[in-house]
Amino acid sequence: MSNQFYILRVIAIDHPIKDATTVTLEVPEKIRDLFNYYPGQHLIIKFKINEKEVRRSYSLNSSPFNEEALQVTVKRVQGGLVSNYIGDHLKEGDEVDVMTPRGRFYADIKKYAYKTYFLFAAGSGITPIISILKSVLLASPNSAVNLFYGNRNQDTIIFKKELDDLFEEYSDRLLVVNTLSDPNVWSAWKQWNGRKGRIDSEAVNWFITNHPPIAQSTEYYICGPGAMNISVRNTLLGLQIPKKLIHIEQFVGSIEESNDSINPIDNALLSVTLNGAAHQLSIPKGKTVLQVLKEAKVNPPYSCESGVCGTCIAQVIEGKAGMKSCMALEEQEINQGLVLTCQAFPTTKTLNVKFN
Amino acid sequence: MNSKRMPILPVEAYTSVDWFEQEQQKIFGNTWQFAGLVEDIQDAGDYITTQCGHQNIVIVKGRDQRLRAFHNLCRHRGTQLLRAVGKKQKALTCPYHDWTYDLNGQLISVPEKNTEFPDLDLDQICLHKASVDIWRGILWVHPDPNADPITKWFDGCWEKLGPHNPKRLIEYPDTYYEKIINANWKIVAENYIDVYHLAHLHSNTLQMYNHAKAEYGFVGDHYMFWEPLSSEYKDNIDGLIPTKRIQEMTDEYIGAYVPWLFPNLGLSEGEGSWNIFHAIPLAPDKTKVIVRTKLEPMSNWEFTKQQMKSNISWRGIMGGKTKYGNEPDTNSDDPMDWNDFMEEDVYVCEQQQKSLKNPLFGVTRTAIKGESTVRTFQEIVQKWLDS
Incomplete structure (x- = not known):
């Protein structure tokens, strides 16, 4: 990349x-x-x-x-x-x-697929979700979308008009349920008759139970604040939805407990293969692998610097690194030696990583 | 060696156990099969079973409202896991040694595991998966977990079907019909798609349709058929229609949509009802037919009233005599007196099967257009057996 x-x-x-x-x-x-x-x-x-x-x-x-x-x-x-x-x-x-x-949060949409997509979004988390929604409707003519979309009130629903227009055109394949945590009540002309409350566990259970899929091959995409993501994911897992069908994009930092139990090694020796070149650097106390690379101006890939986006992923070849937080990697990937360099501290004297 | 053809397939295709076995494997165990209607599985933990050739498949609804399909076979010693239908199961337990699986098919408990199976890793054992999907309000299963999507199997068919929304319609238990026909399943199928016979065998039972204007042909391996109403029927439909008219059947769409979805499901989507016709092969000369009917929602009173109105108008406008000019008589020994097109079909299917044993049996010619459908169907069966 x-x-x-x-x-x-x-x-x-x-x-x-x-x-x-x-x-x-x-x-x-x-x-x-x-x-x-x-x-x-x-x-x-x-x-x-x-x-x-x-x-x-x-x-x-x-x-x-x-x-x-x-x-x-x-x-x-x-x-x-x-x-x-x-x-x-x-x-x-x-x-x-x-x-x-x-980014690793995406839908690979196939023309001949017959799928039901369950999409969960809150606030500006709608942005990648609406991209998936439009793409399914446009590119997979047999597939359907069920969107559960949470906002504070009537005035904060981004893409309301666009979603209404899409519903008009694709009413046989699109279902949109809005829920507002704090709907405006003062103005009668836009009185809210829809669902109230946040997208929490109870709401997800309700949504899934009341909107059974037509196409039985399903995928679940979630994008919102950390607390919502975790709650939706855990609720879906509780309904016995296989983990591999659940995709999460984290928008505003990680709320998962950061791992403070790492014991980084001071001045560990870092070997890096990046953009085809090899570098040897020392990692001073308290610095992440990414910080060292940035300071050395070797142009490492990164973006969010909070363990969310996955831009800075590298493969550990030798040694070990601990991560403060890592929403962007699955447990299995961590076991395979992938690290988010923005979160990684060396826990061995030498650490050898490679960027792809 | 019998070389007689029907006219494409040999006579043995309709009589021999060997052919029957091959079809079970290569066709019924290898295509999407009708398993029921969507409403047959209502709640999480409900399940039904269905036969695909030699393989029994169980469909169960998970707590996420999604259907899963498994081969109905305990992984322990291969015993059938579940009986025909069940409600609200929390888990699936084999009757033999109580091995238990969750609704995802994952083995979760083995009695006396510590002593009898100390090194068995439950996480590694899952029921064999199959495919399940919903298409046109119908449940479909395929023994292969990686089968092509159902929409690909029926690619191009939807457009040729009626405007009906089967999910909205309601099945009335009184309309259920089940019969064992003493004929090969292909004879039943061929009768269903034989356009030539409509105006003849059913001259007094399906005269409400204009067979001369029928449009038909194959889409993939599936037969598609549509014909308009006859003018007498159309002009007086409000009085003649025996049930409430299907809401979506506006004048623009009205007619009979009667496809045969390969290999063994007929649909009959008409002005007043939506029906499935499931032909289940039991033996080379035995086929079970199940017909289920869905109607526009209505009260018993509305139902009775419309039937009476229709009966009275029918005699006046359409005439009430049978094919041979008799008064209809359901107590008669001759099914041709019953004035019921289904019984007319059953009768000819069984008669044809009987004749296959006659040394003089033969098919001289088949109709250029009206029986081309039968020839194409036989070619398709041959294609599957050759594959």
Whole structure:
């Protein structure tokens, strides 16, 4: 996976709700192939704000199956540097630095498949989910989608209009259940008659029990805050849904207990194979493998730096590393020696890792 | 050596145990098979079983509302695990030694494990999986866990079927029909798809349809058929229709959609009912037929009223005589007097099977168009046996 940035032009700025900005990016013809993607994947975008370089990953909400330009949608975070920069300053015609689409949370949609997709989203977690939803409807004509979508109130439902339009067109294959944790009650004209509450265990049980799949081959995609992801996942596992059918994208950091019991070795020797070159570095106390590589300016792949996105995955060849947190890897993958370098501390005197 | 053909398949295909066995393996054990209607499995833990050739398959609904299919065979010593149907099971237990599996087919308990099977790893043992899916409100199973999707098997068929939404319709228990026909299953199938006989055998029982305007042909291995209503019937449908008209059967779509889904499920999707016709081969000369009917939801009173109205109008407009001009008489010894197209079909199927033993039996010619369907069907059966 290349870590090169490409310059893309902003060709439209829209606001699907007051506090969210949809950025449409144009991909020049000659690099279009590099920007092919699976629905659910994200882009890493680099900004220079106040002279400081910052990177963020944003899930694509566009679908690769309808030839629309790349689109990401960013909701304002109170005090958030980048989300507010995008909301206040980014405009049509601006150029941004973007890495090619990536991410392990995606749906591989087959034309002849006969599947039912259960999608769970909360808040801005809808972005990769709507990409999967549109792609299934467009590219897998026999498959169906059941979406369970949680928001605070009527005004915060991103893509409400788009989902309504899709339902109109695909009512035989699409089911959307909205649930609001704090619906507006003051205004009669948009009185909420739908479901209330968060997407918690009880709600997931209700959703699954009352919306049995038609196509019996199923997949489950979850994207929302950590607490919701864990709760949905555990509820699905409790219903005896096989683990391999459940896919999770973590949006806002990990809430899993961070593992503080690691005993890193001070000044361990790190050998790295990266972009075809070998490097030998020392890892000072308290630094992660990724931090050392960044400081050495050897251009390591990374994005979220919180153990979520999976961009910085490497294979341990020799030695051992402990991770503070790792939402992006399955237990089995950890056993096979994969590590998230942004979370990894050496626990042996020498550590040899390789990036693919 | 008998070289007589029917006209494609040899006569033995309809009489010999060897052919029957081959069909069980190569056709019924190797294609998507009808297992029931969606509503046959309501709740988590409910299950039904169905036969696919020599393999019995159990379909069970999990707590996630998804269906799973397993070969009905305990992994211990191969005993049949479950009996025909069951409700709300928490787990699946073999009657022989009580080996128990969860609803995902995973072995979860073995009696006296510590002493009798100390090194058995339960996690490594799962029931043999099969495929299950839902298509057109029907449950389908395939013994192969990696079978092609059901939508691929029926690719192109949906468009040729009626506008009905079978899930919305309701099965009335009184309409269930089951009969053992003394004929090979292919004779039953061929009768179902024989267009030529409609205007003749059923001249006074299916005269409400305009057979001359029938449109038919094969999509993949499946036979598709549609014909419009006859003008007398169409013009007086409100009085003549024996049940409530199916809501989706607007004037634009009205007619009879009567496909035969390979190998052994007929559908009959009409103006007032939606039916499945399941032909189950029992022996070379024995086939069990099960017909299940779904109707527009209505009260008993509405049902009775419409039937009476229809009976009265029918005599006036369509005439009430049988094929040979007699008054209908269900007590008669001659099924041709019963004025029931199903019984007419049963009668000719059994008569044809009987004739196969006659030394003079032979098929002189088959109709260019109206029996082309029979020839194609036989070619398809041959193709599966050759594969």
